Structures are given as structure tokens and as C-alpha cells.
Amino acid sequence: MRLALLLLTLLGLALAQPPQTTPPPDLSPEVFRIAKGLRCPVCQGESASESNSGVAQEMRRLIAEQLAQGKSEAEIRQFFVERYGPWILYEPPKQGLTLWVWLSPLIGLALLAYGLWRYLAATRARAVPADVSEEEIARLEAELHQPPDPHRRTP
Structure with a gap:
């Protein structure tokens, strides 16, 4: 029983994969940096760099192609704005x-x-x-600064 539990634990650890923190080797980090500023057209609340949808993958491929052609980030963003409209930008x-x-x-x-x-x-x-005199204010302030009377009952 212990051996089976140990084997299941080791198998679970072997199959567990850490979250991907670096971009895939076929695309440069600059592609993902530019894609982070663009919305995924089919996903709700995800950028094109975070999404795994086919459209987002195609967007990243297009970004990589345009970078290889020597286009600037502004030109690439303008390409997507012309294609999808200004809502595609995460920061309009x-x-x-x-x-x-x-x-x-x-x-x-x-x-x-x-x-x-x-x-x-x-x-x-x-x-x-407006109708309170200076004497009344002085008397009330003096009462406020006196210690309370222990024999006095409050209603």
C-alpha cells in the first residue's frame, strides 16, 4: 500500500509541469511583448500573448513576420488597428x-x-x-474639562 502511494506521488510529480514563464523558443520575447498590448479577438479579457486560441497564435505569427520584415512596433500595432479597429489595443x-x-x-x-x-x-x-454668547461657550468648555461627578446619575 505504501509502495503504491509512493509510486502515485512520484508519477504525479513527474507529470506535473511548471507554468511556462518564458516564451516558446520559436518566437522572440519581443513578439510576446507586442502581443501583450493587443487583445485576443475571440477571448474575453486575455491579451494575444496570454491566449492559446488559434487567432492569438496567428496574431503572434504575424507579429513575428512583420518584425522579420523590419517593421516597428508602432507599424505593427497600426496594422492590427486597421484590421480589427481601435478596440484591439489594450490601451486605447x-x-x-x-x-x-x-x-x-x-x-x-x-x-x-x-x-x-x-x-x-x-x-x-x-x-x-449665532445666538450663543461667549460666556455660555466658556461655561460649556469649563464643564467639558472638569472630571465627571461620581454621585451624579445620568438618565
Whole structure:
């Protein structure tokens, strides 16, 4: 029984493969770096470098071919934008309509800060009564700084 368990454990260790951390030897790391900035057209939420779909593999092959032809990264990205549209880029360009996508969180934070400032200003204005005299304020501050009376009952 122990021998069978030991053999199963060794077999499991032999068959277990560590996750692939380096690109396959047939493609350069630059191919995967460029593909990381492109979406896989058929996968949801994966880049072309992470996906194992046929389309992503073809995209990586096209990137490798274009690099071999001497094209720059910008030219390769433009090729895919012309083919699939700007959504193929993981980071859309910061111009035109997509500029609003980049700026909307900042605009939202600014509006939130303004609303919070207005709310706090209105709360402070309501919290300070105008008809309280200086003597009453001094008396209340003196009461606050006195130690509590142990014989006094609170309701």
C-alpha cells in the first residue's frame, strides 16, 4: 500500500509541469511583448500573448513576420488597428472619444470633491448657532474639562 502511494506521488510529480514563464523558443520575447498590448479577438479579457486560441497564435505569427520584415512596433500595432479597429489595443489612444474614457474618472473625482466640500460647508453653517454668547461657550468648555461627578446619575 505504501509502495503504491509512493509510486502515485512520484508519477504525479513527474507529470506535473511548471507554468511556462518564458516564451516558446520559436518566437522572440519581443513578439510576446507586442502581443501583450493587443487583445485576443475571440477571448474575453486575455491579451494575444496570454491566449492559446488559434487567432492569438496567428496574431503572434504575424507579429513575428512583420518584425522579420523590419517593421516597428508602432507599424505593427497600426496594422492590427486597421484590421480589427481601435478596440484591439489594450490601451486605447488618448485622443478623440477615448479621451473622455481617460478623463471621466478625474472629472468624477473632481465633482465628488466639490459636492463633499459644499456639503461640509452647509453642515458647518448649520452647526454653529449665532445666538450663543461667549460666556455660555466658556461655561460649556469649563464643564467639558472638569472630571465627571461620581454621585451624579445620568438618565
